[in-house]
Amino acid sequence: xxxxxxxxxxxxxxxxxxxxxxxxxxxxxxxxxxxxxxxxxxxxxxxxxxxxxxxxxxxxxxxxxxxxxxxxxxxxxxxxxxxxxxxxxxxxxxxxxxxxxxxxxxxxxxxxxxxxxxxxxxxxxxxxxxxxxxxxxxxxxxxxxxxxxxxxxxxxxxxxxxxxxxxxxxxxxxxxxxxxxxxxxxxxxxxxxxxxxxxxxxxxxxxxxxxxxxxxxx
Numbered sequence: 001x002x003x004x005x006x007x008x009x010x011x012x013x014x015x016x017x018x019x020x021x022x023x024x025x026x027x028x029x030x031x032x033x034x035x036x037x038x039x040x041x042x043x044x045x046x047x048x049x050x051x052x053x054x055x056x057x058x059x060x061x062x063x064x065x066x067x068x069x070x071x072x073x074x075x076x077x078x079x080x081x082x083x084x085x086x087x088x089x090x091x092x093x094x095x096x097x098x099x100x101x102x103x104x105x106x107x108x109x110x111x112x113x114x115x116x117x118x119x120x121x122x123x124x125x126x127x128x129x130x131x132x133x134x135x136x137x138x139x140x141x142x143x144x145x146x147x148x149x150x151x152x153x154x155x156x157x158x159x160x161x162x163x164x165x166x167x168x169x170x171x172x173x174x175x176x177x178x179x180x181x182x183x184x185x186x187x188x189x190x191x192x193x194x195x196x197x198x199x200x201x202x203x204x205x206x207x208x209x210x211x212x213x214x215x216x217x218x
Contacts, residue, residue: 005046052176060168064144069196076171083178091119103195109202121194127185134189141167141196148205167194
């Protein structure tokens, strides 16, 4: 029953671009009945999983201007806070330069354009009861990757909006955990950080021969 419902929900998903078109190109699913009856647990699980999958699709598929780093952060904040997840956004450039030096090096050429500036989204959520296991996930959220000064050529730059799908999956995962049956997540703590950047071309773009030192000192 769970697999069947997830399959229906996947096929019924209306992409963000289709929903926002004028006029909308597709309408959303308005109802779904499971047969035979008595499968409420499957329905609840599917709803929780699909909530995360939808968020992941929304973030992952959106074009580079529709889902800039700060817009990605806003989308994650709105969806996840509503589910009881603690969300904070780090967007101060001096803090990012000091605490996330590798992320900042990727974003260097983008900071001159305000809407393309980088940020880190930190999310924490705990299931009921004492924490017995903790998952820490880092999600790559490069909203567009031109390769910096090592520019992608030969058509390989097309589709680079998908370089944020790691962040999309991480955000979707923690949302599904928060939406799931509490019995499934008892003792679980999830910590997610999304590194949201645009890798742009410019006079300050990083180059292939640079030695970049991470926060760990490596």
